[in-house]
Amino acid sequence: MKEELTKIFPEFDLIKDEELREKSINVWIEAIEKGGWKVSDLERIPFTLLIPDCPVNIIDHTRSVTKVAIEAAKQLVQFNGGAYELDMDMIVSGGLLHDVGKIVEYADCDDGIKKSPMGKLLRHPFSGAGLAMRHDLPDKVVHMIAVHAKEGDSGYRCPEAVIVHHADFMNFEPIKMG
Ligand SMILES: [Fe+2]
Numbered sequence: 093m094k095e096e097l098t099k100i101f102p103e104f105d106l107i108k109d110e111e112l113r114e115k116s117i118n119v120w121i122e123a124i125e126k127g128g129w130k131v132s133d134l135e136r137i138p139f140t141l142l143i144p145d146c147p148v149n150i151i152d153h154t155r156s157v158t159k160v161a162i163e164a165a166k167q168l169v170q171f172n173g174g175a176y177e178l179d180m181d182m183i184v185s186g187g188l189l190h191d192v193g194k195i196v197e198y199a200d201c202d203d204g205i206k207k208s209p210m211g212k213l214l215r216h217p218f219s220g221a222g223l224a225m226r227h228d229l230p231d232k233v234v235h236m237i238a239v240h241a242k243e244g245d246s247g248y249r250c251p252e253a254v255i256v257h258h259a260d261f262m263n264f265e266p267i268k269m270g
Contacts, residue, residue: 093121096131100151103158106184115227116185123195123223127208137198137205139191143268150194153263158187161259168255182252185229186236190256193220193237217243 097120098104107113124131138146139153148156165178193216199208210219221238236253238244240260249257 093124093131097121100131100134101155101188103155103162103184103188106162107181109181112181112185112230112233115229116188116233119189119192119223119227119229120195122227123192123220126223127195127199129195129200133200134195137195139194140264140268141198141205141207143270146267148263148267150191154188154191156263157190157256157259158184160262161187161256164255164259165252176251178251178255179232182230182232182236183255185233186240186252186256187259189220189224189229189233189237190240190260191216191220192223193217196223215241215243217241 094117097117101120104113104117107116124134129137134151135149137150139148139150140146161183162180165180165183169178193214196219197208197211197214197216198205199211214222217238217240221234224234224237232250232252235250236256239247239249239253240257244253244257
């Protein structure tokens, strides 16, 4: 499954730290297995259930969020006056994993893709953070997953988490407004 995933998500190769890259891929593998999906199913999983007939799947959304976050990070470090540093491996891993919890939040039902029983109890920031902790991802990546959505609005976000959060909403709100 690893080869299939790196083909679908070529951005895994942008993670320089080999251990982080392997762990990040393994989180996706576990989510797919736990959710009872095949890699080929990812193409028909919408990135959100909040937009009816959503035209963007979880693959393209995840790739776009990751790529927007990478490009934003490259610009920000040039113009932030040295106020903070950004770890690009964290940006790439956090981007690729921010929505991995949706793979277990959603289920393939007879009448379409719906919330799974687990998804009704645990939105993807929680399940995604849990999956990442099971694979010993760095605390920062777990944090980025945990706070990327509305659940993180009232608490602390590290600079990498701020970037992925905004990259995510840039890839959500204009599509939602359609
Ligand atoms: Fe997202």
